[in-house]
Amino acid sequence: MTQAPDHTPLLIPRRHIFLYLLAVLVFVYPLTFILPFVPIYQGDNAPVYLLNASRMVRGEVLYRDFFQLTWPGTEWFYLRRFVIFGERAWIPAAVLVVMGTALAWAGVSVSRRVLSGATAFLPATLFLTFAFAHCLDATHHWFSLVFTFAALATIIKERTVKRLIVAGALTGFATVCTQTRGALVAASFAAFLIWEWRHKKLAGDWLLRREASLIVAYLAASLSLIAVPVLQAGWKPFVEDTILFPLRWYSYFSRNNLGVYMADVPEFSWPVEIPALAIWFFIHLLTPLVYVLFFVRYRQSARSRPKEAWDRLMLVSFTGLAWFAAIASAPNWFKIASASLPALILFVYLLGAEGQAGRLVRGALWMAALGTAVASPAITQFDWHGELRTPAGRIALRDSIQYAKFKWLAQHTHPGEYLFEAGDTDLYFPLGLRNPSEVPFLTPADYTRPEQVSRTLASLEALQVRYIVWSPWLDLPDTAKRSGDHLGPLRDLLRRDYRVVETFEDGDQVWQRK
Numbered sequence: 001m002t003q004a005p006d007h008t009p010l011l012i013p014r015r016h017i018f019l020y021l022l023a024v025l026v027f028v029y030p031l032t033f034i035l036p037f038v039p040i041y042q043g044d045n046a047p048v049y050l051l052n053a054s055r056m057v058r059g060e061v062l063y064r065d066f067f068q069l070t071w072p073g074t075e076w077f078y079l080r081r082f083v084i085f086g087e088r089a090w091i092p093a094a095v096l097v098v099m100g101t102a103l104a105w106a107g108v109s110v111s112r113r114v115l116s117g118a119t120a121f122l123p124a125t126l127f128l129t130f131a132f133a134h135c136l137d138a139t140h141h142w143f144s145l146v147f148t149f150a151a152l153a154t155i156i157k158e159r160t161v162k163r164l165i166v167a168g169a170l171t172g173f174a175t176v177c178t179q180t181r182g183a184l185v186a187a188s189f190a191a192f193l194i195w196e197w198r199h200k201k202l203a204g205d206w207l208l209r210r211e212a213s214l215i216v217a218y219l220a221a222s223l224s225l226i227a228v229p230v231l232q233a234g235w236k237p238f239v240e241d242t243i244l245f246p247l248r249w250y251s252y253f254s255r256n257n258l259g260v261y262m263a264d265v266p267e268f269s270w271p272v273e274i275p276a277l278a279i280w281f282f283i284h285l286l287t288p289l290v291y292v293l294f295f296v297r298y299r300q301s302a303r304s305r306p307k308e309a310w311d312r313l314m315l316v317s318f319t320g321l322a323w324f325a326a327i328a329s330a331p332n333w334f335k336i337a338s339a340s341l342p343a344l345i346l347f348v349y350l351l352g353a354e355g356q357a358g359r360l361v362r363g364a365l366w367m368a369a370l371g372t373a374v375a376s377p378a379i380t381q382f383d384w385h386g387e388l389r390t391p392a393g394r395i396a397l398r399d400s401i402q403y404a405k406f407k408w409l410a411q412h413t414h415p416g417e418y419l420f421e422a423g424d425t426d427l428y429f430p431l432g433l434r435n436p437s438e439v440p441f442l443t444p445a446d447y448t449r450p451e452q453v454s455r456t457l458a459s460l461e462a463l464q465v466r467y468i469v470w471s472p473w474l475d476l477p478d479t480a481k482r483s484g485d486h487l488g489p490l491r492d493l494l495r496r497d498y499r500v501v502e503t504f505e506d507g508d509q510v511w512q513r514k
Helices: 014-032 046-057 073-085 090-111 117-134 140-155 161-177 179-200 204-233 235-252 275-301 310-327 333-338 341-351 355-382 400-412 450-463 488-497
Strands: 386-390 393-397 419-421 467-470 498-503 509-513
Touching (some): 073 090, 073 140, 090 117, 117 341, 117 355, 140 179, 140 310, 140 341, 161 179, 179 310, 275 310, 275 341, 341 355, 386 400
Antiparallel strands (some): 467 509
């Protein structure tokens, strides 16, 4: 009887991983800093968490004094950094460098268990160049992604009780940053253990001990940490903000529902950025289609290739599906791209079974990734940017309209002043400004509740806020979901008590109290 070939991957040496991570640092740093040391201020969601951490530095209590719909792990991280270093603009930029490097390490740690040789570097390289480089937003997603993928890297080799305890704790920490992703990945690990137990026909106590280790560690890590904000703010505001509000109102904002899928087509400022469109299509098609393709391959080949690392590949697919499920209700580009690493690992694995054609595609992907690794930092460094001195330190802004807005407000406000940026949050942190409202921003939809508008009005009056920055999209009812525009009283306040003193190219206006 002929013995089936052994398909166990040939592990790459650890020194090669170390050199690879050094290369990752060289790639990511110039995406987040203008050389040599000027941080690029960027991101869509990160300013919300930076603002919240700044409020906590001043003694405000999360969930009690201001609203937030995610659990507090990201705010805690920034709060601790602000206490140690001050509210400095380099902190979120440095976080992105650390996150990119950590995900590269975790990606290679997993890939080297299912892919052989230098091919194990390809998924992480594709992820960094195709996804991470275009999602530079130091928000809660990256924190939970790092924790959950570190958990996967911990148990990819074997599922011992000790490893599952560590994985359970890591997914618990992820839950404290992004409650859906951490919980879904923990559930995917539990489901995988059942699959492995049945597939390998293991004893019942094998499953019980491992499930118990995973679940107990997960609950111990997540619940012990969540007890802190519950004790500080009370259980009622915590539940209302982080459980009831997302269930009832989250999808009423046009950015938070299925309508965002493939809606944010990339813009091109340089001709060499045109391949970004191909990357955009590739990532959208890859997730979740690759999981279907993998399960088809498993059903076709599991018996004929018994020594393939099916258990590890199945664990990667379970984790990837959990990542996708966590963002499926609002699958915008950032969320799909940031959740693509498990899909890329499986995609590269599937290419390995396609013979010469697979090798050609793999070579083309290497060329595209390496070309992007050179082009993206170069574009960042040589494209236009403006530098500005702010209370948070010197920052670089890559958008000329944003630069003009920041410069004007830096000249007309002072650190610690209350200012209300009604449609966004990016001004507060670098300029050292304070938000008078309990919410980070408003929307012309049911996502913004009428009681939140009422309390914002009361705060604006009580504090006699001098400037309100108003965005034109706030005057357009959100029709992507059942509309519920509650901003009428605030518009009345603007017309009655404020006057326009500056209008920027994007239509944003600064209203000053009369």
